[in-house]
Amino acid sequence: MNGEVIGIDRENAYRYMGFREPFSENVDMKTAETADKCEAELLKTARPKFIWRVFNILRSGEDVFLDGCDFMLSGNDIKKHLSGCEKAAIVCSTLSADCDKFIAKMSVRGALEMLVSDALASAFIEQISDSAIKDLTEKNKGFTATWVFGAGYGDFPLEILPKLIAAADAERKIGVSTTAANTLIPTKSIVGIAGLSREMQNVSVKSCDNCNMRDRCEFRKKGEVCG
Numbered sequence: 001m002n003g004e005v006i007g008i009d010r011e012n013a014y015r016y017m018g019f020r021e022p023f024s025e026n027v028d029m030k031t032a033e034t035a036d037k038c039e040a041e042l043l044k045t046a047r048p049k050f051i052w053r054v055f056n057i058l059r060s061g062e063d064v065f066l067d068g069c070d071f072m073l074s075g076n077d078i079k080k081h082l083s084g085c086e087k088a089a090i091v092c093s094t095l096s097a098d099c100d101k102f103i104a105k106m107s108v109r110g111a112l113e114m115l116v117s118d119a120l121a122s123a124f125i126e127q128i129s130d131s132a133i134k135d136l137t138e139k140n141k142g143f144t145a146t147w148v149f150g151a152g153y154g155d156f157p158l159e160i161l162p163k164l165i166a167a168a169d170a171e172r173k174i175g176v177s178t179t180a181a182n183t184l185i186p187t188k189s190i191v192g193i194a195g196l197s198r199e200m201q202n203v204s205v206k207s208c209d210n211c212n213m214r215d216r217c218e219f220r221k222k223g224e225v226c227g
């Protein structure tokens with residue numbers, strides 16, 4: 001494994017389950033115990049991996065490209081995210097097909113097990129994506145990196161996923177691919193772009209539009225937001 005994680009960010013996972021802070025008061029005992037068991041199993045089962053590949057950014061008027069790639073980075077949000085950056089990395093992270101099998105197994109055990117394991121895996125894959133960024137900056141001395149802006153976030157089209165995966169050779173290297181409908185396989189994967197600059201940039205703020213949980217968020221189902 002690359003991106004050593006010894007514990008899953010439990011607070012993030014509780015947020016993804018739909019709990020509000022303070023978690024010590026709001027999370028019931030049964031959920032906390034289920035989370036303990038699921039976390040231990042998930043850490044044993046998942047095989048986290050990441051890769052990244054750095055490109056020079058080319059700009060032509062309003063259009064933004066990665067040097068050597070035959071596609072444009074379309075959408076205003078990714079342009080804003082890369083504003084002031086001279087390089088960009090395609091960053092791909094995954095928890096492996098074994099994680100999908102684990103969540104499927106938990107869903108047979110019960111609704112709580114499924115909710116908890118899905119939320120833990122979502123928090124876990126974000127940690128692996130953060131590990132990828134840490135590795136990226138350690139190996140590109142003098143640069144700071146933005147967080148990973150995923151395909152499908154904001155107006156950055158999901159349809160670019162196969163192109164990003166191919167450009168990073170992520171299918172061969174870490175087993176990440178997409179369905180015809182651009183769903184990532186394994187499902188607990190993040191594929192996107194991080195900007196690299198010699199100075200810290202004012203990057204776009206995380207919001208529901210660019211949150212990994214936006215399609216199945218317990219808060220959004222109720223018309224609310226976390227935090």
Ligand code: SF4
Pocket residue numbers: 015016207208209211212213214215217218219220224225226227
């Ligand atoms: S989708 Fe929005 S409300 Fe839900 S966890 Fe993400 S940022 Fe919070």
